[in-house]
Amino acid sequence: MTEQTMSPARPSAPAGTGLPRHAVSLASWRRGDYERVWERAEWMLGSSTETLARTAPGTLLGVLFYQNSTRTRLSFEVAARRIGGSSVGFSDATTTRAGDFYRESLEDTVRVVGSYTDVLALRHTDDDAAERAAAVSPVPVISAGTGDREHPTQAMLDLWVLRSKLGNLTGVTVGYVGDPACRYARSLVHGLAAFNAAGIVFLSPDGAKVPGDVQRTLARAGMTRRTAGSATELLRGVDAVTIIPFELSDFHESAVRSHSRSARLDERFVFDGALLSRTGTGVPVVHTGPRGPELPPETDDVPNVHYFEGVTKGVYLRAALLAELLAEHRRR
Structure with a gap:
């Protein structure tokens, strides 16, 4: 392995603790x-x-x-x-x-x-x-x-940004916008469980279901699981919001080159500037990227939207x- 010199000013690891050798799953991360x-x-x-x-x-x-x-x-x-x-x-x-x-x-x-x-x-x-x-x-x-x-690293990143806004993740309720079967959701629930979050409220595409393994992770952690019917309803019942692209490619394909995105997304799933300015103004919002109509560019100047900060x-x-x-x- 390459010889390295660490800066003496860097934070040091607590005595007697050690990270997992790999970061391939957050299930074992404390x-x-x-x-x-x-x-x-x-x-x-x-x-x-x-x-x-x-x-x-x-x-x-x-x-x-x-x-x-x-x-x-x-x-x-x-x-x-x-x-x-x-x-x-x-x-x-x-x-x-x-x-x-x-x-x-x-x-x-x-x-x-x-x-x-x-x-x-x-x-x-x-x-x-x-x-x-x-x-x-x-x-x-x-x-x-x-x-x-x-x-894993996307969940680590978003939770870090959210904690910097909320001060603490313990006891928080997070709104999850998008398909709960996405790989990001699995890492996110492991991370929230490690901090004893209160629960998740899902705002999902019609017909999407929370996978059994995600449900089991939430149950083992004692976290609640609810659903919301619109962006407005979600914002009124959570401490923070994390969003993924509402239309996903096939993660089992190396590249999806013949996909045309829907021209218009149902208003129930859109977090636009008008909504964020009148509802949930204190609720921090992050997005995994790439963003689409669920979080339009007009929200860049909304104080509680942290898309590019996350980038x-x-x-x-x-x-x-x-x-x-x-x-x-x-x-x-």
Whole structure:
């Protein structure tokens, strides 16, 4: 592994604690694990570019993206550069032996790239890809979204932003807008459970159902589960709102190129400037991106909408996670 020099001013890990080796699922992450990463991310936000570059110089991130991405992939690559490292890998598997005639197995690809790098970020179309990668990887693996299973760093990011607005996540009720079968929802409920949140109110497309595994996670955590029939109703009953694109691509496909988005979204699901200015003005709103008609650009000037703040903080969240996993890996 690359030799690294950590800045002495950085937050230190509490004695006797250790992060999970990988970030492929949030099911095993504890409250202290999130707080450790967020503390590092907050420190990074307030640090100069020169100080950040001394965090983990020489670190090499392996980027294995079998599925399209903008914010997640680029923020990982920028994060590696910010902490003094760099990245190698691919954003299109068809340019590699993993996606051409040979169809090299995921396990072999992970072992090969893992032998070159210090940590891996993987986005894949298979639900179990992150777990399979972690089972064979010589270095820490971070899921950047795998199938319908989980999207850990997006949930970590949104919960960090929401906590910064609310002060605390314990006892809060969060509104979830979009399909509850999305991989993001699975990571989100694990995170909320770790902080003893009160519950979730779902505002979902017609016919969408909360999957059984999400229901079980909520039940084990003692969190309530309700539904709302409109954006207005949702805002009146929650402490915060998190939104995903209302129309989703197929997460089991590497690219969906022949999709045409609906011309108009039902008003029940639209969080426009007029609604946010008269209802739930104190309710912070985040969106995973890419945003669509559910959160139109006119909301950019609404004080409690934090879409682009989340985009910016995504670099620091992922930089902090990289730094903490690398530090943990060296200690083992």
